[in-house]
Every structure is written in C-alpha cells, then in structure tokens.
Amino acid sequence: MPNMSLKKVPIPEQDPQVRNKNFDEVALGYTEEMAIEEAKRCLNCKHKPCIAGCPVNVQIPEFISLIAEGKFAEAYETIIQTNSLPAVCGRVCPQETQCEQRCVRGIKGEPVAIGRLERFAADWAMKHLEKTYEKTPRNGKKVAVIGSGPSGLSCAGDLIKMGYDVTIFEAFHTAGGVLVYGIPEFRLPKALVQKEIDGLLAQGVEIRTNMVIGKTFTIDELFQEGYSAVFIGSGAGLPNFMNIPGENLNGVYSANEFLTRINLMKAYKNDADTPIKRGKTVAVVGGGNVAMDAARSAIRLGADKVYIVYRRSEKELPARLEEIHHAKEEGIIFKFLTNPIRILGDENGWVTGLECVEMELGEPDASGRRRPVVKEGSQHILEVDTVIISIGTSPNPLIRGTTPDLETNQWGCIVADEQTGQTSKEGVFAGGDAVTGAATVILAMGAGKAAAKAIDEYIKSKG
Amino acid sequence: MYKIVRKEVLNAQVKLLEIEAPFVARKAEPGQFIILRAYDEGERIPLTIADYDREKGTVTIIFQEVGASTRLLGSLNVGDSLADFCGPLGVASHFEGVKKAAIIGGGLGTAIAYPQAKKLHSMGVDVDVITGFRNKDLIILEKEMAAVSNRLIVTTDDGSNGTKGFVSDILKKLIDEGNTYDVVVAIGPPIMMKVVSDVTRPYGIKTIVSLNPIMIDGTGMCGGCRVTVGGKIKFACVDGPDFDGHQVDFNELIRRLSIYKDHERAAQERHQCRLEGKINA
Numbered sequence: 045m046p047n048m049s050l051k052k053v054p055i056p057e058q059d060p061q062v063r064n065k066n067f068d069e070v071a072l073g074y075t076e077e078m079a080i081e082e083a084k085r086c087l088n089c090k091h092k093p094c095i096a097g098c099p100v101n102v103q104i105p106e107f108i109s110l111i112a113e114g115k116f117a118e119a120y121e122t123i124i125q126t127n128s129l130p131a132v133c134g135r136v137c138p139q140e141t142q143c144e145q146r147c148v149r150g151i152k153g154e155p156v157a158i159g160r161l162e163r164f165a166a167d168w169a170m171k172h173l174e175k176t177y178e179k180t181p182r183n184g185k186k187v188a189v190i191g192s193g194p195s196g197l198s199c200a201g202d203l204i205k206m207g208y209d210v211t212i213f214e215a216f217h218t219a220g221g222v223l224v225y226g227i228p229e230f231r232l233p234k235a236l237v238q239k240e241i242d243g244l245l246a247q248g249v250e251i252r253t254n255m256v257i258g259k260t261f262t263i264d265e266l267f268q269e270g271y272s273a274v275f276i277g278s279g280a281g282l283p284n285f286m287n288i289p290g291e292n293l294n295g296v297y298s299a300n301e302f303l304t305r306i307n308l309m310k311a312y313k314n315d316a317d318t319p320i321k322r323g324k325t326v327a328v329v330g331g332g333n334v335a336m337d338a339a340r341s342a343i344r345l346g347a348d349k350v351y352i353v354y355r356r357s358e359k360e361l362p363a364r365l366e367e368i369h370h371a372k373e374e375g376i377i378f379k380f381l382t383n384p385i386r387i388l389g390d391e392n393g394w395v396t397g398l399e400c401v402e403m404e405l406g407e408p409d410a411s412g413r414r415r416p417v418v419k420e421g422s423q424h425i426l427e428v429d430t431v432i433i434s435i436g437t438s439p440n441p442l443i444r445g446t447t448p449d450l451e452t453n454q455w456g457c458i459v460a461d462e463q464t465g466q467t468s469k470e471g472v473f474a475g476g477d478a479v480t481g482a483a484t485v486i487l488a489m490g491a492g493k494a495a496a497k498a499i500d501e502y503i504k505s506k507g
Numbered sequence: 508m509y510k511i512v513r514k515e516v517l518n519a520q521v522k523l524l525e526i527e528a529p530f531v532a533r534k535a536e537p538g539q540f541i542i543l544r545a546y547d548e549g550e551r552i553p554l555t556i557a558d559y560d561r562e563k564g565t566v567t568i569i570f571q572e573v574g575a576s577t578r579l580l581g582s583l584n585v586g587d588s589l590a591d592f593c594g595p596l597g598v599a600s601h602f603e604g605v606k607k608a609a610i611i612g613g614g615l616g617t618a619i620a621y622p623q624a625k626k627l628h629s630m631g632v633d634v635d636v637i638t639g640f641r642n643k644d645l646i647i648l649e650k651e652m653a654a655v656s657n658r659l660i661v662t663t664d665d666g667s668n669g670t671k672g673f674v675s676d677i678l679k680k681l682i683d684e685g686n687t688y689d690v691v692v693a694i695g696p697p698i699m700m701k702v703v704s705d706v707t708r709p710y711g712i713k714t715i716v717s718l719n720p721i722m723i724d725g726t727g728m729c730g731g732c733r734v735t736v737g738g739k740i741k742f743a744c745v746d747g748p749d750f751d752g753h754q755v756d757f758n759e760l761i762r763r764l765s766i767y768k769d770h771e772r773a774a775q776e777r778h779q780c781r782l783e784g785k786i787n788a
C-alpha cells in the first residue's frame with residue numbers, strides 16, 4: 045500500500061536558533077523508519093519520469109523500492125552503479141529542478157524526497173557496510189586528472205576501475221575542490237568528503253597536492269611525463285567583482301575568500317591560524333547557493349544582522365529552495381530588487397555601509413521579459429561593516445594561458461564536446477565548471493564520468 | 508618531501524632556508540614566489556623564491572619573522588620537513604632589451620630583489636644595486652649582492668655603517684649625476700616602493716615594483732590579493748607580483764595590508780607557548 049500523504053516525511057533538523065550559532069550539520073537525516081515511510085510514497089512509475097531529471101540516471105524507483113523493503117545495502121548498491129558520490133548529491137543536488145521536479149507525486153502535493161532517501165542510503169552504507177575494493181588488474185597506461193573537485197574525483201574513480209593508473213594534480217593542499225573549500229560544514233560535513241577521497245586512494249588513485257597545472261607542470265609536460273591522456277576538471281574559481289566604487293575597502297570579501305578562510309583554513313575555530321574578520325553587520329551581494337552559504341556562515345560567526353542583497357525578485361533566486369528556506373529560518377534578511385551602487389568607508393578605509401538603489405520591473409523588452417529598472421529616488425544606505433561579493437565566478441587563466449592550443453570561449457571556459465569532453469587538443473578532455481562555468485556538483489560528476497569513458501575509448505583506439 | 512637542507516641566520520629576524528622541492532626548482536624564475544605551510548593546519552605563507560638550484564632540486568627562501576607563522580617557520584631546522592610547498596607562482600620578471608638597471612632593496616626587500624639582480628647580471632646588464640636598512644645589524648646579503656652588481660651602495664637610516672640616507676635619495680643622486688637606467692626595480696616596504704616610484708616618475712624611467720598583498724591560494728581564487736593598478740583591479744598572485752610602480756595605488760595596498768593587525772597580535776601571544784614548547788623540546 046503506497047503512502048498517499050501529500051507531504052514528504054519531514055527530516056529532523058537542528059533548531060534554527062541553535063544552529064545559527066554552530067557549524068554542525070543542519071539536517072540530521074532520516075531514521076530507518078522515516079526512510080521506509082517516505083519510500084512508500086513512490087508509485088514505482090512504469091515510465092520512470094524522475095530518472096530523466098537526474099543527470100547521472102540514478103535508478104530512482106529501483107533504489108526507493110529497496111528502501112521500502114528495508115533492503116538498505118541493496119538500495120545503496122543500486123545508486124552507486126551510476127553515482128559515486130551519493131552522500132554528497134543527496135545533500136546538495138538542486139532536486140527541485142532535477143529528479144524531484146519530474147516526480148508524478150509532485151503534481152499534487154510534494155514530490156517523493158528522492159534526495160533525502162539517497163542521502164539516507166549513503167549514510168546507512170557508510171555506517172554499516174565495510175567497503176572493500178576489488179583491485180582491477182592494471183593496464184599500464186597512465187592518465188592525469190587536473191583538479192580534485194567532483195568532476196575530477198568521478199573521472200578518476202571510473203578510470204581506476206577500468207585499470208588505468210590515475211594521478212590527480214591538485215593546486216590546493218587538500219583535495220575535494222568546492223566540496224571542501226566552498227560548501228560549508230553545516231551543509232556538507234568535510235569528514236564525509238574525506239571518506240569518498242579515502243575510497244579512491246584505497247583503490248590506488250594517487251593524489252598530488254600543491255601542483256598548479258600551468259605553473260608546476262604544463263599540460264604538454266604531463267604528456268612528456270608519460271601520461272596518455274589528460275582530464276581538466278579545474279573548476280571556475282575566479283571571483284567576479286562588481287566594479288563599483290569602494291570594492292577594495294577593508295571588509296570587502298569575495299565569497300570565495302570568505303568561505304575559503306572559514307572552510308579550508310577553519311577560521312571559524314577560535315584558535316585557527318588563518319583569521320577572518322567577524323563582521324557585526326554583513327551584506328552579501330548575490331542570490332545563488334554561494335551567497336546563501338556566505339550569509340549563513342556570517343551569522344554563525346556571530347553577526348547581529350546579515351542581509352542578502354539581490355537585484356531581482358524572490359522568484360528568480362538561483363539558490364536551492366531548501367537553502368533559501370533555511371537561511372530565512374536562521375534570520376537572514378532578504379533585500380530583493382535591490383542593487384548596490386557604492387561601498388562606503390571611514391577615514392581608515394574600513395567599510396561603513398553599502399549604498400543601494402531599489403529596482404522595479406519595467407516595460408517588457410524585445411524578448412517579452414520585464415527588465416528591472418532603477419526606481420527613482422530610491423537611493424539608500426545599508427549600514428554594514430562587511431560586504432561579501434557573490435555575483436559569480438569564472439575559470440582561472442592558469443591553464444588556458446599556458447596551453448595555447450586549447451580552445452576557450454569569450455568567458456574563458458574550455459570548449460569541449462558535450463558528450464565526450466574532448467577539447468581542441470588531442471588527448472585532452474575537460475568537464476565540470478571549467479567547461480560550463482559555475483554549475484552543479486552532479487553535472488560536474490556526470491561530465492567526469494562521460495570523459496572517463498571517452499578517455500578509455502581514446503587510449504584503446506591508439507592501441 | 509620538502510625537507511630543509513640548509514639554514515642560515517642572516518640577522519636577528521631574517522632567516523634563510525634551502526628546501527628540497529624538485530618540481531618547483533625545475534620551473535622557478537626570478538620574480539616568482541611559492542606558498543608554503545610549515546605544518547598541517549598552519550597558515551599558507553607566500554614567500555619569494557630567493558634562489559634555486561635546478562640540479563639539486565632545491566629552492567631557497569629568505570624571510571623575516573614578523574608574526575606567529577613566520578616565527579614558527581624560523582624555529583625549524585635542517586632535517587625538518589614542511590607540510591606544503593607550492594609553486595612556482597606568479598609571473599616571472601621580464602627584462603628584454605635592458606642594458607643598465609638599478610635594483611633597489613629596502614630591508615628584507617633586498618632578499619626579494621636578489622634573484623632579479625642575479626638574473627640581470629648574468630644577462631650582461633650593467634647593474635647598480637642600492638640597499639637600505641634601519642641600522643648596520645640588519646644588513647643582509649651584502650656579499651651576495653656585491654657579486655652580482657657593478658656597483659653596490661649599502662645605506663642605513665642612521666648611518667651606522669658609514670653611508671647614511673634613504674635609498675630613494677641615493678637613487679635620485681645617481682640619476683642626477685647622469686646615470687641613465689633603462690629600468691629601476693624597487694622592492695621593499697610599500698612606502699619605500701611608492702617613494703622610489705615618485706622619484707623616477709619625472710624622469711620617465713620604467714619602474715618595476717613587487718607587491719606583497721595578503722594572499723591565500725595564490726592561484727586567482729580568492730581575490731584577497733587584489734590591488735589597483737592603472738585604475739583597474741588586478742590579482743597580484745596571477746597578474747603579478749611585479750607591476751609598473753607608476754600605476755600602483757600604494758595607499759590602498761598599505762591599507763589592505765593592515766586588515767588583520769589585531770588578530771595577529773592575539774595569534775602571536777597564543778603561539779608563544781607552542782613555539783617555546785617546541786624550542787625547549
């Protein structure tokens with residue numbers, strides 16, 4: 045008998061007024077009983093519309109039926125056939141625009157909580173299953189993977205299973221990409237990412253940190269070192285600024301700097317060596333996941349007031365619904381249709397305020413969309429001591445600057461075939477944010493997997 | 508990896524470490540820097556590559572103990588290893604077509620300027636070096652600089668070594684005496700680089716400065732190292748650290764370097780015990 049409740053089984057969470065003062069995980073996860081109850085909401089649809097919404101084709105109804113039957117280990121095995129990072133994806137995928145958007149239960153009521161169930165299966169497996177790795181025989185060919193974010197990790201994971209010797213070259217001192225330096229602990233515990241990385245190491249993947257490709261090695265030098273193919277998964281880490289007056293005042297951060305200091309360098313711990321200025325009143329400019337993470341980190345560092353300043357309306361916020369909801373619960377103040385025009389500072393160069401104008405939707409333009417225009421006389425000042433700029437990122441120039449035969453587009457993204465990741469340079473494949481610009485974990489993983497397959501074919505075709 | 512193979516104490520606060528880092532040594536060029544962490548959980552510290560030996564696979568750094576992290580680094584000895592050593596980062600200096608150059612080193616900046624003087628000298632360029640220190644006890648790299656220059660003038664603010672005066676005044680004097688330089692390289696405290704740039708501006712002499720804003724990643728990811736050059740935002744770690752001194756907004760740089768002043772004082776006190784524990788052990 046399916047569970048016909050219109051609502052998802054709620055997931056236990058830390059109380060908003062408690063969690064906005066700590067960095068522990070917000071959502072605590074389903075118990076076995078809750079998972080079974082939620083799994084029973086799935087109708088096991090013949091045409092499986094949900095799968096079409098998942099970029100890596102997780103066999104959704106299959107794994108959910110197994111959870112409903114209490115076969116958690118089997119459910120987990122089903123998921124990891126196509127998704128090697130379910131504990132991560134279950135937590136951070138924008139399910140409402142992917143798998144859950146297509147769920148038939150969502151037509152009337154809430155869709156099945158596919159993400160939460162995926163997370164449950166992964167967490168259950170981590171707790172109860174001893175992971176063993178079969179070591180595939182080595183085929184003697186080496187592949188280099190640049191970057192250890194989700195695209196690089198999933199590409200490496202597939203290649204090692206195919207028998208290649210895989211070396212990941214990572215610029216930072218720690219592997220994990222945005223999963224460790226960007227997404228905060230309270231949304232994605234770092235221990236969990238480390239477990240996934242340990243799994244790759246156990247299978248024989250070599251990770252070399254402190255290796256900046258384009259500086260320590262160029263791509264051509266990697267080929268000289270005997271690598272048969274190269275995968276570029278270097279992400280899109282270069283922060284954009286607004287080019288408004290006052291952006292270099294003390295107290296203005298890029299979201300990347302703010303989050304890196306907190307996540308990677310652990311500045312939220314009181315005795316960390318790498319400091320962060322703890323603002324009392326903070327404005328975060330932008331409306332994506334990154335902006336939500338920065339705002340929610342700021343409030344956890346002890347700010348009294350944190351604003352999200354976004355130039356469009358709530359409807360257009362690109363962040364995951366859950367994060368917006370959590371941010372509001374934690375006391376973040378949203379300023380919609382508000383655009384910063386200037387950052388003000390005191391005589392010593394410290395931020396004192398953010399000058400903004402309000403926007404309103406004007407006449408429809410040629411495309412029929414109503415463009416935001418400045419509301420007359422709406423100039424006002426938000427009194428803040430910290431401004432965090434979170435208006436997007438683009439790929440850094442280190443690789444394209446030293447690989448002249450690698451084609452990139454006007455935004456600095458690497459041009460690569462959508463199906464295979466093949467770039468303009470022979471033997472070089474690319475995927476993830478380095479190709480698409482800032483996107484999602486699951487798309488990056490999908491691109492890493494597709495490239496692994498194409499790399500295998502490429503190397504085999506060369507004999 | 509990253510083992511310390513040589514250590515020298517250059518003056519009370521300045522130390523030299525030669526470190527095994529073959530991948531960095533292979534590619535290092537004057538003007539570039541590395542980022543290191545002395546131990547896990549430590550701060551990422553950017554330091555200029557003072558010298559390198561491609562055959563031995565070593566890189567030399569010279570640093571001043573200014574805060575907790577550099578003091579801890581200074582407490583390490585030959586045989587110890589660093590947790591991380593990443594590089595070479597930044598853009599190498601370019602000196603095509605230069606025939607005569609003046610290299611100005613202010614205090615510790617002398618160490619950062621040394622590889623540039625060495626490179627120019629090896630290219631057959633006529634190199635004048637002016638270095639300045641607060642007093643004679645702080646003088647570093649005198650012998651080394653003498654070996655890579657046609658003329659070396661070492662000054663002290665208080666005249667305790669004989670030559671008194673600021674490096675910028677000496678440079679002005681040399682220019683007024685008819686020395687014509689194709690390029691002036693000035694490296695030292697931001698205020699010194701600013702003054703030297705002001706001296707050369709009316710003469711239209713190309714002036715290169717090496718900027719040291721606060722950095723974290725060194726790969727263009729945080730924007731913390733941003734500086735204004737010619738009215739535009741530049742990231743010193745990927746666009747620099749060398750820039751045209753006549754275009755740099757020095758006041759902004761000086762202000763941004765002070766962001767963590769309070770925090771550093773606290774860190775210093777906290778580290779005192781860790782450091783002393785280490786030394787006594």
Ligand SMILES: Cc1cc2nc3c(=O)[nH]c(=O)nc-3n(C[C@H](O)[C@H](O)[C@H](O)COP(=O)(O)OP(=O)(O)OC[C@H]3O[C@@H](n4cnc5c(N)ncnc54)[C@H](O)[C@@H]3O)c2cc1C
Pocket residue numbers: 136137138190191192193194195196213214215216219220221222223226227228255256257258277278279280281303333334337364440442443475476477478482483484485486488726
């Ligand atoms: C704060 C934040 C929150 C986010 N929240 C979500 C979310 O909730 N859900 C979601 O789906 N997505 C989210 N994203 C986006 C998602 O994290 C990215 O789309 C994804 O990580 C991209 O993966 P990637 O492998 O392409 O690159 P990255 O994760 O960026 O990894 C790239 C790696 O390459 C390394 N590298 C870069 N250049 C070099 C070089 N020259 N040599 C060697 N190594 C190099 C970098 O250090 C990094 O480790 C978020 C992003 C941020 C910043």
Ligand SMILES: Cc1cc2nc3c(=O)[nH]c(=O)nc-3n(C[C@H](O)[C@H](O)[C@H](O)COP(=O)(O)OP(=O)(O)OC[C@H]3O[C@@H](n4cnc5c(N)ncnc54)[C@H](O)[C@@H]3O)c2cc1C
Pocket residue numbers: 540550551552553554555556569570571572573574575576577578615618619718719720721722723748764765767768771772
């Ligand atoms: C490209 C570059 C090259 C450099 N080369 C040298 C060198 O060859 N020798 C040398 O002695 N110093 C060099 N520095 C400066 C050196 O990095 C700092 O002195 C060091 O990081 C201070 O660390 P601390 O924790 O001991 O001091 P802290 O107590 O943390 O800080 C003391 C002062 O150092 C500066 N500082 C602190 N953290 C950083 C950081 N992450 N990046 C830059 N500056 C910082 C600040 O102005 C601060 O007020 C260089 C800096 C840069 C950016």
Ligand code: SF4
Pocket residue numbers: 097098099100101102104127133134137139142143144158159162486
């Ligand atoms: S990987 Fe992401 S999109 Fe796919 S089923 Fe899981 S949560 Fe949904």
Ligand code: SF4
Pocket residue numbers: 085086087088089092093094095104105146147148149156158
């Ligand atoms: S669409 Fe929804 S109800 Fe149907 S199989 Fe997928 S998850 Fe289950």
Ligand code: FES
Pocket residue numbers: 721722723724725726727728729730731732733742743744745
């Ligand atoms: S140090 Fe982070 S961008 Fe330069």
